[in-house]
Amino acid sequence: GESVGLHLPTLSVQEGDNSIINCAYSNSASDYFIWYKQESGKGPQFIIDIRSNMDKRQGQRVTVLLNKTVKHLSLQIAATQPGDSAVYFCAENAGGTSYGKLTFGQGTILTVHP
Amino acid sequence: KAGVTQTPRYLIKTRGQQVTLSCSPISGHRSVSWYQQTPGQGLQFLFEYFSETQRNKGNFPGRFSGRQFSNSRSEMNVSTLELGDSALYLCASSLRDNYGYTFGSGTRLTVV
Secondary structure (H helix, E strand, C coil): CCCCCCCCCEEEEECCCCEEEEEECCCCCCCEEEEEEECCCCCCEEEEEEECCCCEEECCCEEEEEECCCCEEEEEECCCCHHHCEEEEEEEECCCCCCCCCEECCCEEEEEEC | CCCCEEECCEEEECCCCCEEEEEECCCCCCEEEEEEEECCCEEEEEEEEECCEEEEECCCCCCEEEEECCCCCEEEEECCCCHHHCEEEEEEEECCCCCCCEECCCEEEEEC
C-alpha cells in the first residue's frame, strides 16, 4: 500500500543490545524489499535488500527476515551502537511495470543509549 | 566512486513560482527515480526515468514533471508552487531494476 504519514513508532535500546525493527507490507505482489537508514539532514542510506525467493539474508551486523505468508519484514541489528540511531524505513517494489517505484513504510525511530 | 548528487541542497521559493531540481546519478546508472518526503505523507514516489524515457509515474498533479538527459542526469520541475510543495525532494539511481537504489542527500524546498 501507499506510505501514510503517521506518528512514527520508536524503539529505544541500550548500546550493545540487539535491535529488531518490524515492517508490515500490504502488496502480496511485492518481490523486492530494502531496508534504509536515514539520519537527520541526509537521504536514505541502503542497508540491505532481499528478494521474495529468500526468507533470510545477512549482512554486516544486520539480518533481514521476510515472511511472505503474513507479509512481514524485519531488520535485526546486532550489538547496536549509538551511530545506529536514525529513522529506519522498509521499502518494497512490486516488480513487473513498477519500474523504480519503491513504496516506503512509515519509518521507525531507533534511539541507542550509550 | 561518487554518489548521487543533487543540487541545490536548499531552495526557498514563493508561491506561484516554478523550480527545477537536478540529480546526477552514480556513473553507469541509467535509472533515476524521484521522491517527495514530508512529515505528513512520508516518502512518496514521483516518477522514474530510464534512458531518457519516463517508465513510471506516481500520483502527483501535472505540475510535477521531469526529464532525463542522454548522460542520465535528471531534472524535475514543479510549476505554480504551492505551500504544500515544501518538502525534501530525493532522487535515487540504480544500475538496473531492483538491484539496489542509492539515494542522494536531497533538495530541501521551502515555499513561502
